[in-house]
Amino acid sequence: MKRIGLFYGDFDPATVKTTEYAKTQLKEKKLDEIWFIVGDGDNLRERIAMLKMVTCFRKFRVYTRFSLKDTRYEFTDITDPSLEIRNLQLSDLKLLTGRQRRYMTENGMYLESISKSAVKEKRWDHVRRVARLCSAFAIGNKLDPEKAYISGILHDIAKEMNEEELKAVMDVYYPQHEHYNYHVWHQYVGAVILEKDLKCRDKRTIKAVKHHCLGDDKDPYSMMLYCADKLDPGREYDSSREIALCQQNIVEGYQTVMKQQQEYLRKEGVI
Ligand SMILES: [Fe+2]
Numbered sequence: 001m002k003r004i005g006l007f008y009g010d011f012d013p014a015t016v017k018t019t020e021y022a023k024t025q026l027k028e029k030k031l032d033e034i035w036f037i038v039g040d041g042d043n044l045r046e047r048i049a050m051l052k053m054v055t056c057f058r059k060f061r062v063y064t065r066f067s068l069k070d071t072r073y074e075f076t077d078i079t080d081p082s083l084e085i086r087n088l089q090l091s092d093l094k095l096l097t098g099r100q101r102r103y104m105t106e107n108g109m110y111l112e113s114i115s116k117s118a119v120k121e122k123r124w125d126h127v128r129r130v131a132r133l134c135s136a137f138a139i140g141n142k143l144d145p146e147k148a149y150i151s152g153i154l155h156d157i158a159k160e161m162n163e164e165e166l167k168a169v170m171d172v173y174y175p176q177h178e179h180y181n182y183h184v185w186h187q188y189v190g191a192v193i194l195e196k197d198l199k200c201r202d203k204r205t206i207k208a209v210k211h212h213c214l215g216d217d218k219d220p221y222s223m224m225l226y227c228a229d230k231l232d233p234g235r236e237y238d239s240s241r242e243i244a245l246c247q248q249n250i251v252e253g254y255q256t257v258m259k260q261q262q263e264y265l266r267k268e269g270v271i
């Protein structure tokens with residue numbers, strides 16, 4: 001009789017630790033196969049896809065439901081709830097394969113919890129408002145609201161890294177931009193995190209994050225993010241007129257916001 005280990009879980013997502021554990025159990029319990037039984041719920045298709053990426057091994061199978069009545073097998077439960085991840089964080093990315101990260105980012109999975117884990121609560125509120133504004137601007141300008149939302153939700157992912165941490169990344173990838181005030185560095189480091197850690201392949205999203213502080217890029221997604229960041233309704237001034245303008249026409253909105261920013265920075269003696 002075949003000995004089967006049953007591994008129940010949400011696998012939200014499965015990680016390399018899930019596989020390591022299953023392989024150990026296979027040996028220790030002298031099992032012939034391990035069946036991963038994926039719990040019902042949100043994002044089932046995506047959770048299965050990510051689980052399959054770490055279980056492509058001939059003794060592993062993935063099921064959503066099955067019958068314990070099958071007499072050809074002897075079943076043993078090997079479920080380990082401690083391996084379940086709740087709210088994937090930026091620091092958890094090392095537990096995912098590159099392929100899993102790419103899939104996750106391309107399907108907009110876990111980006112909220114990752115971004116939230118990287119910033120304090122107050123900034124998280126700002127980030128969420130910016131993401132919502134980006135998507136509203138995209139709808140008004142007949143662009144892709146999901147793409148715009150993703151750039152918004154990830155734009156400040158490096159904002160709370162300290163100067164030393166930022167500099168370490170700048171030294172490797174953007175030494176030519178180190179002359180800017182270090183408060184600007186998080187736009188470049190954020191772009192590096194998107195590309196290297198989140199395996200984002202969408203050049204426009206990366207570019208939008210990379211230019212969101214200075215606003216020095218004219219791609220519509222870059223302009224939308226720059227404006228949304230500056231016009232966040234949570235800031236102290238009334239930005240409703242500029243928000244309406246960006247929704248109608250992002251090029252005109254961008255020109256207005258950029259002009260206002262220049263005037264403000266001049267007044268403050270920054271430029
Ligand atoms: Fe920022």
Ligand SMILES: [Fe+2]
Binds near residue numbers: 126130155156229
């Ligand atoms: Fe921001």
